[in-house]
Amino acid sequence: MTAPNHGTRARYNTPHSCRCDACKVAGRRYRKRRFLDLELGTTRLVDAGPVRAHLEAAKAMGVAVKEMAAAAGVTRSVAQEVYVGQPRVDATAAARILAVDPNVVRRRGRCMVDSTGSVRRVRALASLGWTGKDMSSGLRVSRATITRLLHGADEINAATRDAVTAGYRRMLTRQPPAATARQREDSARARNVARRNGWAGPLAWDDIDHDEAPVDVAPYRPAPKPMRALELAEMGLGNAEIAVRLGVSAYTVRDYLRWRVAA
Secondary structure, three states, rough: OOOOOOOOHHHHOOOOOOOOHHHHHHHHHHHHHHHHHHHHHHOEEOOOOHHHHHOOOHHHHOOOHHHHHHHOOOOOOHHHHHOOOOEEEEEEHHHHHHHHOHHHHHOOOOEEOOHHHHHHHHHHHOOOOOOOHHHHHHHHHHHHHHHHHHHHOOOHHHHHHEEEHHHHHHHHHOOOOOOOOHHHHHHHHHHHHHHHHHOHHHHHHOOOOOOOOOOOOOOOOOOOOOHHHHHHHOOOOOOOHHHHOOOOHHHHHHHHHHHHOOO
């Protein structure tokens, strides 16, 4: 959880309990204001209806409540409580939320959008042999984001969508790293995972963002062991390690490789 800024009552209170000079001033200011309100019999709460309507309109535009809260400089819980039906809200928080233009938030890329195109892009890259680590570097997004997309996340940040779209075009012009045996093995593993899950490659889409489904993708069929042995040997693995991976003896691996060479 991100801590509130110093010099705010939220940072002064539990669970942060900051006692720096700025936070102590914020705490005293709040207590004085509260005591004055009690003495005068006034309240600083206002009707939450207009704020709720503003948040609902922003949501309809694709801007999440938490994004509106971040742009307004209020806590996510305050905005969420209003959104789900809290009848009254602090006047200062209400003014801050109402001052936020959802269109500006969208242009900043802070809204949540549909992830269909991004999911298809990272899966297409996996079918070409790109690993999650290499995709993270090439697309300029975090490894956690790549994992979420490979698992079919429903929504992502608009800025992330734009980064994936731009990075996908760059990566299609390159080949996955294959300088070492480890890199070749990781690349082959990525392709196998893509085949097992039926992930379509780049050529399976006419419009990767809007197509209902890809063209028919051939179902995954495990390669025969002699072919797998040859692939692993080309990656630089020895007979003993290939035997362990395929569940056969080293002598059988030797025979596999001989057959392939003879063929």
